[in-house]
Amino acid sequence: MAIYTCLDMIADCRANRPAGWSYLVGNYVPVMRLVLSHYYPDRKADRELLDQVLKALHDPLAALFAHPGAGTEREFVTALRQAVLAAVEKESANQTSAGALDLETMTAALEEFTATERQFVWLESMAYTAEQTAALMNLEASTVENARNRAEELLRSRMDHWKRGLIAETGRILGRLAAAARTEECLPARAFLDTLDGRITWIRKKDCEFHMMSCWHCIDHFCRIREADHALRVARPLGEDEAMPYRLALGLPEEKQPFWKKMFAP
Ligand SMILES: [Zn+2]
Structure with missing residues (x-):
């Protein structure tokens, strides 16, 4: 049947x-x-x-x-x-707050961050602790924490109203901005699913990472796919x-x- x-x-x-x-x-x-x-x-x-x-x-x-x-x-x-x-x-x-974090500030401050490090930061905006993020991404929590600390320093140096925890606090606003920032070049869900399932070639993976270096929409999409993958495993x-x-x-x-x-x- x-x-x-x-x-x-x-x-x-x-x-x-x-x-x-x-x-x-x-x-x-x-x-x-x-x-x-x-x-x-x-x-x-x-x-x-x-x-x-x-x-x-x-x-x-x-x-x-x-x-x-x-x-x-x-x-x-x-x-x-x-x-x-x-x-x-x-x-x-x-929820709107003046002077809150926006995608442009994130882009400028985190210019040197890899596609993976961007996901560490983005998952913080989705209220995942370093330990939870490490579990979602199958990595060590200390790796996540190091990248998040670097991101905090870089953002703090650029913002007048920086405070600890601002990324998580602004998370839902950032999420809406990223969801609306889709471009013609954005990656299909299939690219993220294939990455998670280990069905992606090295060249294609590099292309995807290159795009994600300049696209918060795709970072957000990938993080939500990771979240869904995890939810379906535990629900x-x-x-x-x-x-x-x-x-x-x-x-x-x-x-x-x-x-x-x-x-x-x-
Ligand atoms: Zn994109």
């Missing part, structure tokens, strides 16, 4: 079939919870918020399902993360009882045993 995949789910959600929404609840509510607990730890237990986010996504025309690059599960999860954060930010006051599907309240919130028909579990039943 064929395995039901994320792609099947996207097709079913586009066609507004309950099978797609059921799979989304069972498999991706845990991912949405991870996103919330990382970016908004004070709201991680907020059922109402999660219901609101789910309802916003419960739309066959939601951008999430029209995403042309949503060809793989990790790409879908990067888009899901954006949708969750957008839903939270829609209801909270817009566990919901049990039937856990999924029930979310299914009710979406008005899905009752289901004794989710059909994708039936497929795997012995």
Whole structure:
């Protein structure tokens, strides 16, 4: 029997079939919870918020399902993360602060940084500690810390209003700026997925790194793919009882045993 995949789910959600929404609840509510607990730890237990986010996504025309690059599960999860954060930010006051860090300042200060070092810094803007970043990138935490300390020094020397922790504090603004800074030359998600999966030639890897040296959009995209890769490794599907309240919130028909579990039943 064929395995039901994320792609099947996207097709079913586009066609507004309950099978797609059921799979989304069972498999991706845990991912949405991870996103919330990382970016908004004070709201991680907020059922109402999660219901609101789910309802916003419960739309066959939601951008999430029209995403042309949503060809793989990790790409879908990067888009899901954006949708969750957008839903939270829609209801909270817009954070803007004068004199905050911007991409131009980062570009000028971190000119000598490699593509990898830029990701160390960018993952700080995504609220990942040096230890968490080291785990995401399969490296030593001290390597991450050294690069972050250098970045702090370089930024401090260029800014009038520097303070420790500014990168993490300005993270969501930087994230929005980077997401909007896409260019014609930007790399497809496939390039990042192939890098993570070790399916990239040395020459192509060099080309990608060369582009990332001048593009925060692609640094951000790669970091979000890394985040999705990690989230999918740690998230566990919901049990039937856990999924029930979310299914009710979406008005899905009752289901004794989710059909994708039936497929795997012995
Ligand atoms: Zn780019």
